Amino acid sequence: MTDLFTTYTGSVLQMLLIAAGYLGFFAIAGLLLVWLERRVAAFFQLRLGPNRVGPFGLMQTIADALKLLSKELTGTDKADKFLYNLAPYFVIITALIALAVLPFSQQIQAFDINIGLFFLTAVSSVGVIGILLGGWSSNNKYALIGAMRSGVQTVSYELSVGLSLLTMVLLTGSLQLSEIIEVQKDGWLIVQGHVPALIAFLIFMIAGTAETNRAPFDLVEAESELGAGFHTEYSGMKFAYFFLAEFINMFIIAAIAVVVFFGGWLSPFGITESLPWLGAFWFLGKTLVIIFLMMWFRWTFPRLRVDQILTLEWKYLLPINLFNIVFMAVIIWLNLEIKF
Numbered sequence: 001m002t003d004l005f006t007t008y009t010g011s012v013l014q015m016l017l018i019a020a021g022y023l024g025f026f027a028i029a030g031l032l033l034v035w036l037e038r039r040v041a042a043f044f045q046l047r048l049g050p051n052r053v054g055p056f057g058l059m060q061t062i063a064d065a066l067k068l069l070s071k072e073l074t075g076t077d078k079a080d081k082f083l084y085n086l087a088p089y090f091v092i093i094t095a096l097i098a099l100a101v102l103p104f105s106q107q108i109q110a111f112d113i114n115i116g117l118f119f120l121t122a123v124s125s126v127g128v129i130g131i132l133l134g135g136w137s138s139n140n141k142y143a144l145i146g147a148m149r150s151g152v153q154t155v156s157y158e159l160s161v162g163l164s165l166l167t168m169v170l171l172t173g174s175l176q177l178s179e180i181i182e183v184q185k186d187g188w189l190i191v192q193g194h195v196p197a198l199i200a201f202l203i204f205m206i207a208g209t210a211e212t213n214r215a216p217f218d219l220v221e222a223e224s225e226l227g228a229g230f231h232t233e234y235s236g237m238k239f240a241y242f243f244l245a246e247f248i249n250m251f252i253i254a255a256i257a258v259v260v261f262f263g264g265w266l267s268p269f270g271i272t273e274s275l276p277w278l279g280a281f282w283f284l285g286k287t288l289v290i291i292f293l294m295m296w297f298r299w300t301f302p303r304l305r306v307d308q309i310l311t312l313e314w315k316y317l318l319p320i321n322l323f324n325i326v327f328m329a330v331i332i333w334l335n336l337e338i339k340f
Contacts, residue, residue, distance in 0.1 A: 018110055022099055026248060031061040033247040037295055044299040071236035076139050079233065083137035088234070088241035090130025095248040098123050102255050103177050105265040105279025116177040117169065120256060121162055124211070127249065128154040131213075131220070134242070135230035146229030149306065150220040153210055156313045157217075160207035163321040167200040167328045168193065168260050181264035190261040196328035201261050203317055203324070205290075208253035209297055210309070212246060216301040217309055254290035255283075262286050 035050065035058060042049025050057030075084055101116050101123075103109040113119060128150055135147020169175060171193050172183045183189070190197045210217040221229035231242045258264060263286075265279030304312070 022096065022110065026096060026099065026244075029251055030244040030247050031065065033251060033291065034061045034064075034243075036291070037247070037298075040292065040295040041299050044296075065240065068236055068240040071239075073236045073238060074233075075235075076233055078139045080137035080139070083133045084233075085238075087130045087134035087137060088238045090133065091127050091245040092130075092241045094123050094127040094130070095245045095252065098252045099248070101177065102252070103181060103259065103264055104283050105277070106178075108280055109178065112176065112178050114174075114176045117165055117175045117180070117256075117260070120177075120252075121158075121165065124249070124252065125154070125158055127245070131230050134234065138230075138233035140233050142227050143230050143232045146220050146222075146232070150213060150230060152306075153213070153217065153220065153309060156310060157207040157210040157317075160203050160313060160317045160321055161211055163318075163325060164200040164204040164207065165256075165260060167196060167321070167325050170325065170328050170332060171197070177259050177264070180259060181266060184263040184266055188261065188263045188266075193328065194331055196324050196331060197261065199320065199324045200328075201257065203321055204257060204261075205293070207313075207317060208257070209294055210313075212249045212253055212294075214246070214250065214294065215298040216304050218298075218303060219306055219309065222303065250291060250294055251287065254287045254294065257290050258283060258286040 038060070039049045039057070050060035053059040053063050075081075098120055100110040101113070101120055103112065131150045131154075132147045135143040135145075135150070138144070168180075168189055171189060172180045174180055174183070180189075184192070186192070190201055193200070213220040219225075221231075231239055234242060265283040267278075267282055
């Protein structure tokens with residue numbers, strides 16, 4: 001009985017420590033990505049960006065977070081209080097759950113399941129419920145318009161995200177993230193998969209950017225039209241949850257791209273890393289490159305109209321995706337994948 005209690009206690013403590021580690025990573029990564037976004041924006045706009053609070057402005061986002069903590073939590077009198085308060089937690093919890101499946105290295109992964117890629121896409125899709133609830137329950141017409149735009153955009157671009165990943169699943173024959181990375185020991189899938197893999201990556205990046213509601217697909221929050229979109233009526237930490245979740249979702253999209261197309265934790269030099277921190281170094285380094293690419297999108301392209309966003313998905317990306325899956329299937333059937 002004592003041994004059983006000790007084992008159970010040890011398991012609970014282990015889970016609590018892992019949860020605390022992921023929560024800490026969630027907070028730190030969110031703050032650093034906000035700082036990086038500001039620095040990248042300043043670079044593209046030929047200005048300095050945050051440079052006053054702390055070295056290179058690194059403490060600026062911490063100061064902003066403390067400011068949001070001190071803000072009053074306001075809302076409209078006619079809002080649906082229960083759903084209004086629940087909405088931010090939908091967004092933040094789904095992002096946390098998705099983080100748990102990501103393999104940072106061969107030894108650092110909280111939850112490795114045989115349907116990992118499917119699990120990631122399913123969990124990521126739940127986040128839009130928080131946006132819809134927040135916009136509808138706020139009893140604000142601008143918030144409602146933003147929420148409805150988010151629903152339309154997310155449902156549309158989820159198809160392209162899923163189909164582009166399915167194209168790569170055909171090549172690997174597995175949905176388990178660790179196995180997808182193991183397949184790439186002989187070369188990254190973006191190389192092994194020939195032209196279809198490159199097309200799948202380009203479509204995934206476009207659709208993934210739309211999924212995170214970032215420019216040029218940011219009609220959900222279009223400041224010039226809707227104030228702040230679905231979170232117009234939010235303040236303080238509830239607003240911070242939405243803001244933080246957007247950057248963590250960007251990290252998740254970039255991490256999925258790294259796992260599926262660029263070898264995950266594997267070194268680009270074909271060396272198997274035995275130390276956990278080396279694998280995590282390569283994983284995070286590649287992820288930051290993809291994140292920079294997404295930030296480059298934001299500060300380069302103008303915002304699209306609603307009809308342009310939907311036309312891009314339904315008339316172009318979706319047909320190209322369907323053709324690309326068949327193209328990949330033919331290549332696999334002819335056994336043309338590159339081996340190193």
